Each structure stands twice: as structure tokens, then as C-alpha cells.
Amino acid sequence: MTQAPTTPPDAQHFDLTALPAAARYKLLTATVVPRPIAWVGTLGADGHVNLAPYSFFGLMGSDPPVVAFAPGDRADGTPKDTALNIPPGGEFTVNMVSAALADAMNATATDFPHGHAEPDALGIALTPGVKVRVPRVAAAPAALECREVQTLTIGRTRIILGEVLGLTLRADAVQDAERHHVDTAALDLIGRLGGRGTYAHTRDTFTIDRIPFEEWQKGQ
Amino acid sequence: MTQAPTTPPDAQHFDLTALPAAARYKLLTATVVPRPIAWVGTLGADGHVNLAPYSFFGLMGSDPPVVAFAPGDRADGTPKDTALNIPPGGEFTVNMVSAALADAMNATATDFPHGHAEPDALGIALTPGVKVRVPRVAAAPAALECREVQTLTIGRTRIILGEVLGLTLRADAVQDAERHHVDTAALDLIGRLGGRGTYAHTRDTFTIDRIPFEEWQKGQ
Numbered sequence: 001m002t003q004a005p006t007t008p009p010d011a012q013h014f015d016l017t018a019l020p021a022a023a024r025y026k027l028l029t030a031t032v033v034p035r036p037i038a039w040v041g042t043l044g045a046d047g048h049v050n051l052a053p054y055s056f057f058g059l060m061g062s063d064p065p066v067v068a069f070a071p072g073d074r075a076d077g078t079p080k081d082t083a084l085n086i087p088p089g090g091e092f093t094v095n096m097v098s099a100a101l102a103d104a105m106n107a108t109a110t111d112f113p114h115g116h117a118e119p120d121a122l123g124i125a126l127t128p129g130v131k132v133r134v135p136r137v138a139a140a141p142a143a144l145e146c147r148e149v150q151t152l153t154i155g156r157t158r159i160i161l162g163e164v165l166g167l168t169l170r171a172d173a174v175q176d177a178e179r180h181h182v183d184t185a186a187l188d189l190i191g192r193l194g195g196r197g198t199y200a201h202t203r204d205t206f207t208i209d210r211i212p213f214e215e216w217q218k219g220q
Numbered sequence: 221m222t223q224a225p226t227t228p229p230d231a232q233h234f235d236l237t238a239l240p241a242a243a244r245y246k247l248l249t250a251t252v253v254p255r256p257i258a259w260v261g262t263l264g265a266d267g268h269v270n271l272a273p274y275s276f277f278g279l280m281g282s283d284p285p286v287v288a289f290a291p292g293d294r295a296d297g298t299p300k301d302t303a304l305n306i307p308p309g310g311e312f313t314v315n316m317v318s319a320a321l322a323d324a325m326n327a328t329a330t331d332f333p334h335g336h337a338e339p340d341a342l343g344i345a346l347t348p349g350v351k352v353r354v355p356r357v358a359a360a361p362a363a364l365e366c367r368e369v370q371t372l373t374i375g376r377t378r379i380i381l382g383e384v385l386g387l388t389l390r391a392d393a394v395q396d397a398e399r400h401h402v403d404t405a406a407l408d409l410i411g412r413l414g415g416r417g418t419y420a421h422t423r424d425t426f427t428i429d430r431i432p433f434e435e436w437q438k439g440q
Binding site: 010011012013014015016017019021023024025026027028029030031032033034035036055056057058059060061062063064065066067068069070072094096102103106107109110111112113130131142144149150152154155156157158159161163164165166167168169170171172174177179180181182184187189191193194195196197198199200201202203204205206207208209210211212213216 | 231233243255276278279282284288289327375379390391394397402404409411413416418423424427428
């Protein structure tokens with residue numbers, strides 16, 4: 001931990017290049033929040049469905065629609081089942097996590113040994129994908145069906161990029177299907193915060209209007 | 221919009237490969253939430269600091285610490301200033317947005333013409349970076365200092381990956397500097413939801429304990 005001279009007195013600087021990985025993890029996961037949670041479903045070679053949550057995850061584009069997530073390694077340094085199950089061009093589902101699904105999602109974060117199928121072990125109902133062979137979580141209020149387009153490795157960071165081919169929404173969250181209006185509040189999604197198991201609801205919301213440049217000029 | 225036969229009756233499927241980009245954008249931004257907001261600072265060739273918010277953003281690793289964000293193109297198809305200002309190996313700051321900074325952040329999303337320096341125009345105080353030449357937002361409760369390590373283009377999606385070299389936190393959010401404990405609540409960050417300008421606070425939180433495999437087995 002470094003106190004840099006250029007830092008104002010009411011701020012503290014951490015030189016991440018001089019800190020161990022565990023410290024960097026603690027600092028960054030507590031600071032880059034709220035993170036959406038990708039509850040990723042994959043299909044193993046044995047036909048079992050693997051389900052695991054990742055909050056190193058983001059929406060990265062819509063033309064084409066791209067999501068990125070980073071499945072880290074297991075404690076012993078081997079890739080997690082999720083990564084093993086997504087070869088180049090491989091398929092996966094990203095199930096979004098509602099407050100009602102928080103406990104089930106957390107249970108799939110248990111360090112099951114390789115070969116344990118979380119949905120079976122935990123009684124999580126699945127339903128077939130439309131665009132991919134990987135099932136989605138039946139109770140997920142939103143599920144993205146994806147195909148890997150690129151996988152990057154930067155040090156021990158593995159980032160999987162997927163094109164989103166299809167989206168399934170709980171019917172009561174579709175406000176206007178023709179105009180593609182979604183009732184985000186009805187999804188009741190949660191976000192990941194820092195710390196061992198801290199999450200935020202998305203129920204306390206507010207709206208700010210975007211300011212067009214012409215309008216901003218008039219206000220000057 | 222497609223209603224697929226394999227979709228259960230209480231769900232609605234959207235075939236994203238058959239929808240225009242604007243529809244995909246509306247559906248996905250309303251569904252992949254809450255997204256953390258990267259208020260990205262860059263330095264233009266003219267020495268002006270550019271500041272713009274992106275919620276196509278995520279933490280992607282801690283070994284090395286990596287963030288990814290996707291600055292889209294302007295409406296006319298040219299890259300946004302943020303992307304122009306980050307050449308290979310280029311530097312940028314990711315300022316996290318507290319509720320108190322929401323209006324200032326939103327003002328920098330105004331479509332200022334190229335060359336307009338948002339911080340000057342809007343009176344947003346900056347302070348020097350420690351590890352990079354790009355300043356950070358003085359009032360940001362957390363700021364990441366980054367260096368570009370890779371830029372990807374997938375269709376019209378441009379994804380910039382940066383290594384996080386340094387982290388500056390508001391002093392009162394540092395619970396225990398030696399143990400790297402951050403008081404996330406003190407940061408009072410906001411997340412991006414769908415719709416034109418809807419955001420979520422991170423004040424309504426809850427905690428779930430991770431279940432170790434041995435403990436799970438005992439419960440069976």
C-alpha cells in the first residue's frame with residue numbers, strides 16, 4: 001500500500017503493480033460495482049449441464065450484441081468447468097439472476113468437484129435453449145443464448161467473448177414486444193458488490209434526462 | 221420478434237439475429253443490469269481531457285487486474301473521442317460514479333462536438349493521476365488508472381481492455397488499508413439500468429454466505 005505524494009489528503013492511492021493478486025482482488029471487487037451477474041450454463045462432454053455465477057461480466061456491444069465474462073481458474077490452477085465447456089465457437093447461456101434466485105445462484109457457486117452437475121444436485125429446473133443446445137434456467141427472468149466468438153488470455157485472466165443470438169424474457173417483463181420495451185423493474189435483478197457475499201437490489205432507482213448539446217448551449 | 225415453439229408459455233423469445241441493432245440495444249440494455257459505470261478520462265493530442273460515461277464496462281480479472289469497456293461510435297460512424305485518445309498502450313482513468321456525481325456524469329454524456337473538453341465546459345475538477353498522465357475526477361470516490369493492453373473489434377463493437385495500475389479511493393472509504401478492506405457502502409456508487417436515463421442506487425443490499433462443498437454434503 002503506497003501513499004503517493006500527488007494524492008490529495010482526503011484520498012488514498014494503492015499501487016496495484018506492487019500488491020499481491022489477493023489484495024488487488026479485494027480492492028477491485030469492492031470498488032467496481034454494482035456488477036451484473038452472469039449465471040452461465042454450459043454443456044459438458046458428458047452431457048451434464050454446468051451452472052456457475054460470474055460477476056466479472058459485462059455487456060460490450062449491440063452490433064453485433066456481445067457479452068464478455070471472465071471465468072477464473074480453480075484454486076488448483078486448472079480452468080473451471082465453464083471454460084472447459086466453451087471451446088472456440090462453443091455455446092453457453094447467460095441467465096440473469098433475480099432476487100428470488102439469489103440463493104439458488106449462490107448454491108451453484110459451491111466448489112463442486114468436476115463432474116458434479118449443479119442443476120441436478122440442487123434441483124434447479126432447466127428448459128431448452130432456442131438458438132443453442134445449452135439449456136437455460138427455467139426460472140431466470142432473462143436468459144441470453146450465446147456463441148463464443150473469441151477467447152483472450154491476459155496473464156491468468158481468461159476472457160470469453162460471446163455473440164448473443166437470442167434472448168428469452170419472462171412474459172410479464174415484456175412491456176411492448178413490437179417496440180422492444182422491457183420492464184426492467186419486473187426482472188428484479190440483483191448486482192454483485194464487494195466482500196464475501198454482498199449484493200444490491202435494483203429496486204431503488206432514479207432517472208436523469210440526457211442533455212442534448214443544443215439544449216446545453218442555451219443554458220450557458 | 222419471434223415466438224419460438226420451444227419457449228414455455230410464460231416466456232417470450234427474441235431472435236436477436238433477426239432484429240435490427242436498435243432493437244437489440246433496447247432489449248439488452250434493459251436486461252443486462254445493473255451495469256457499473258466507467259466515467260472514462262482520456263487525454264487528447266491537444267492536451268484537453270475528455271470525460272465520458274460508459275456502461276458497456278466490466279471488471280475482467282485481478283491477475284493482472286483487467287477492465288474492459290466498449291466505446292461505441294458516434295451517430296455519424298466515427299469513433300468517439302475516448303477511443304481516439306486511447307492508442308495501443310494508451311492511458312485512461314476509470315472514475316466510478318457516486319450518486320452525488322450522477323448529474324455531472326450525465327452532463328458529460330452530452331454530445332459535445334469533437335474538441336470540446338467536458339471538464340472545462342462543465343466545471344468538473346480534475347486532479348493528477350499517480351501512475352498515468354491522465355487526470356482523474358477529483359470528486360470520484362474511486363478511480364482506476366489504466367493502460368490499454370488490447371483493443372478488439374467485433375463488427376461495430378470496439379472493446380478496449382486495460383490493465384489497472386493504480387487505484388485511488390476516498391480516504392473515508394478505506395476501512396483497513398493494510399488488509400485492503402474497502403467500505404463499498406461509503407462509495408455510494410450507482411449502476412446503469414435500461415431505458416433512456418435510469419439508474420439504481422447500491423444502498424439496498426443483502427448478504428448470502430458461500431456454501432463450501434463439505435458443508436453442502438452434510439446438508440444432504
